[in-house]
Amino acid sequence: MTSKGIKPKIETQGMDISVDCVVFGFDNDQLKVLLIEQKQPIDTSIKTQKAVPGDLVMDNESLDEAAARILKELTSLKGIYLKQFFAFGDPNRVRGLKDQQWLRTFRVNPERRVLTVGYYSLVKLSEFKPKAANFAGNAYWVDVYNIPSLAFDHNEIVHKALLMLRHELMADHIGFELLPEKFTLSQLQKLYEIILDKKLDKRNFRKNILRTETLTPLKEKQQGVLHKPAQLFKRKLK
Amino acid sequence: MTSKGIKPKIETQGMDISVDCVVFGFDNDQLKVLLIEQKQPIDTSIKTQKAVPGDLVMDNESLDEAAARILKELTSLKGIYLKQFFAFGDPNRVRGLKDQQWLRTFRVNPERRVLTVGYYSLVKLSEFKPKAANFAGNAYWVDVYNIPSLAFDHNEIVHKALLMLRHELMADHIGFELLPEKFTLSQLQKLYEIILDKKLDKRNFRKNILRTETLTPLKEKQQGVLHKPAQLFKRKLK
DNA sequence: TTTTGAAAGTGTATTTTTCACACGAAGTAT
DNA sequence: ATACTTCGTGTGAAAAATACACTTTCAAAA
Structure with a gap:
C-alpha cells in the first residue's frame, strides 16, 4: 500500500x-x-411522525443564521439563546422507511445524505407564541423525560442536547434564559433541580447562585400568591 | 408576511x-x-499555504470514520484519541483567493460550499511516523503558540480546538494521551502547564492528579538521566 | 572518594468550598 | 385567632484548594 x-x-x-x-x-x-408533527399526508393511513424542528441550511446562510431562522419561523421570537452542540453525520441517519416517506413530502432530494448540526435553545414559555412553521404541522411541548419515539436520529439528538444543557447550566448559569424576566430563587432552584434531575438544598443553592453574581435583586415582591411573597430577581446584565 | x-x-x-x-x-x-503544506504548484511563483489536515467525508462514511481515516493516512497510527469539537459553517469560509487556488488543485468542485467538522486528536510524538498524506505535501509540527497564518478559517479552528482541549484536560484528565506509555509526574505536570499556559505547584499537582486515580504507578524508574531518576507511571486502564 | 549539580519526592498550616441540617417569619384564607 | 404555605436565614464539619521549602538520590566531574 x-x-x-x-x-x-x-x-x-x-x-x-x-x-x-x-x-x-x-x-x-x-x-x-x-416537537413538531409531520403534516398528515393525503393517505391518512400513514402514521405521522414527530421530530425536533429543523430545516436545511440555505446556500448563503451560516449555521447560526439557519438556527435563528428556524426558531423565528416557529416561535416568532428573536434574540433567543441558541447554542451549537454537536454535528450528527451518520450516513444512514435519514434512511428509515418512514423517515424517507416524510422527507419525500417536502424535500427536493429526499434521498440525499443529510448531515445535521444540533443546536439547543432556551425560551421563556411565558413569551412563547405558538405558531406552526411552514416546514411542519403542529408544534407542541413534551416533557423532556417522556419523549416519544421520534423520526430520524432525533431521540439521540435530544438526549445529547440535554447532557450539554446540564453541563452549561453548571458552568455558565444560564438558567434564567428559561424563566420570565423576573423570577424568584425558588423558581430558579426548581429549574435547576429538574434539569439536573436531582434535589438541591435550599440554603446552599442560594449561597452558591448569589455568589456567582449573575443575578440582580429587585425591590419588588411576588404578587398574588397565598403565602409569604418571595423577592424577585432578574439576570444581571453584562 | x-x-x-x-x-x-x-x-x-x-x-x-x-x-x-x-x-x-x-x-x-x-x-x-x-500542519500540512500545500503541494507546490507548477507555477512556482504561487506561494503555498499551510493548513490543518482534513479531507472530504466520503459518501458512506460517518464523521468519526472520516476523522480516523485522515489521521491514519497522515500518521499511520490507529486507535488515536479523537474528539469532535465544533462545526464550522460560514458560507464563505473557503472563498479566499488563495484558498480557491488551492482547492482547484485537488477538488472536483472547488467552488462548492464546504462545511467542516472540527476534530482534535492527541498523539504520542514518540510513536509518530511522519508521512505525507496524499491530500497534501509535507507535514510538520509547529508550536501551538506560534501558529502561522493558515488557509481557510484554520486559525480559528486551531484556536477553538485549544480551548476545548483545555476544558477536557481539566475535566477528564486525558493528558497521558500525549505522553509515551510510561511517563513521570514531572513530564505530566509540564504538559499541563503548557496546555493551560500557567505554572502549577508541584506538590499540589501530584496530590490532585493522584486523587483522580487515572494513573498506575509502575515499579520501574526513569533511566539514563543525570539526576535522581523519577518513578514511572502509566494510564490506569478501565 | 568527595563534591557538585539537577531534579525527585515529600508535609503542614491556612483558606475556601462543599455539604448537611431546622426553624421562625410573613403572608393569605377561613 | 388559627391554620396553612412558602420564604428566608446560620453554623459546624468535612473536603478541597492553596501557599510554601527542604532533604534525597543519582550521575558526572573533580
Whole structure:
C-alpha cells in the first residue's frame, strides 16, 4: 500500500446540511422540548411522525443564521439563546422507511445524505407564541423525560442536547434564559433541580447562585400568591 | 408576511462536508500542532499555504470514520484519541483567493460550499511516523503558540480546538494521551502547564492528579538521566 | 572518594468550598 | 385567632484548594 501515486480527485455527491433545534422551555413544573408533527399526508393511513424542528441550511446562510431562522419561523421570537452542540453525520441517519416517506413530502432530494448540526435553545414559555412553521404541522411541548419515539436520529439528538444543557447550566448559569424576566430563587432552584434531575438544598443553592453574581435583586415582591411573597430577581446584565 | 401558503420545496445546491483534524503532539517542551503544506504548484511563483489536515467525508462514511481515516493516512497510527469539537459553517469560509487556488488543485468542485467538522486528536510524538498524506505535501509540527497564518478559517479552528482541549484536560484528565506509555509526574505536570499556559505547584499537582486515580504507578524508574531518576507511571486502564 | 549539580519526592498550616441540617417569619384564607 | 404555605436565614464539619521549602538520590566531574 504505497501512497506515492497521485491521488485522483475524488468526487463526492454532495450532501444537504440541516440544522435541528432542540428548543427547551420550562413551565414551573417540567422541562419541555418543542416537537413538531409531520403534516398528515393525503393517505391518512400513514402514521405521522414527530421530530425536533429543523430545516436545511440555505446556500448563503451560516449555521447560526439557519438556527435563528428556524426558531423565528416557529416561535416568532428573536434574540433567543441558541447554542451549537454537536454535528450528527451518520450516513444512514435519514434512511428509515418512514423517515424517507416524510422527507419525500417536502424535500427536493429526499434521498440525499443529510448531515445535521444540533443546536439547543432556551425560551421563556411565558413569551412563547405558538405558531406552526411552514416546514411542519403542529408544534407542541413534551416533557423532556417522556419523549416519544421520534423520526430520524432525533431521540439521540435530544438526549445529547440535554447532557450539554446540564453541563452549561453548571458552568455558565444560564438558567434564567428559561424563566420570565423576573423570577424568584425558588423558581430558579426548581429549574435547576429538574434539569439536573436531582434535589438541591435550599440554603446552599442560594449561597452558591448569589455568589456567582449573575443575578440582580429587585425591590419588588411576588404578587398574588397565598403565602409569604418571595423577592424577585432578574439576570444581571453584562 | 403570512405563512399560511404552502411552502415550495426549496432546492439547495448541496454542500461538501469535510473533517479537519487539529492534531496535537507534545515534545516535552512545546505543545505542537500538525500542519500540512500545500503541494507546490507548477507555477512556482504561487506561494503555498499551510493548513490543518482534513479531507472530504466520503459518501458512506460517518464523521468519526472520516476523522480516523485522515489521521491514519497522515500518521499511520490507529486507535488515536479523537474528539469532535465544533462545526464550522460560514458560507464563505473557503472563498479566499488563495484558498480557491488551492482547492482547484485537488477538488472536483472547488467552488462548492464546504462545511467542516472540527476534530482534535492527541498523539504520542514518540510513536509518530511522519508521512505525507496524499491530500497534501509535507507535514510538520509547529508550536501551538506560534501558529502561522493558515488557509481557510484554520486559525480559528486551531484556536477553538485549544480551548476545548483545555476544558477536557481539566475535566477528564486525558493528558497521558500525549505522553509515551510510561511517563513521570514531572513530564505530566509540564504538559499541563503548557496546555493551560500557567505554572502549577508541584506538590499540589501530584496530590490532585493522584486523587483522580487515572494513573498506575509502575515499579520501574526513569533511566539514563543525570539526576535522581523519577518513578514511572502509566494510564490506569478501565 | 568527595563534591557538585539537577531534579525527585515529600508535609503542614491556612483558606475556601462543599455539604448537611431546622426553624421562625410573613403572608393569605377561613 | 388559627391554620396553612412558602420564604428566608446560620453554623459546624468535612473536603478541597492553596501557599510554601527542604532533604534525597543519582550521575558526572573533580
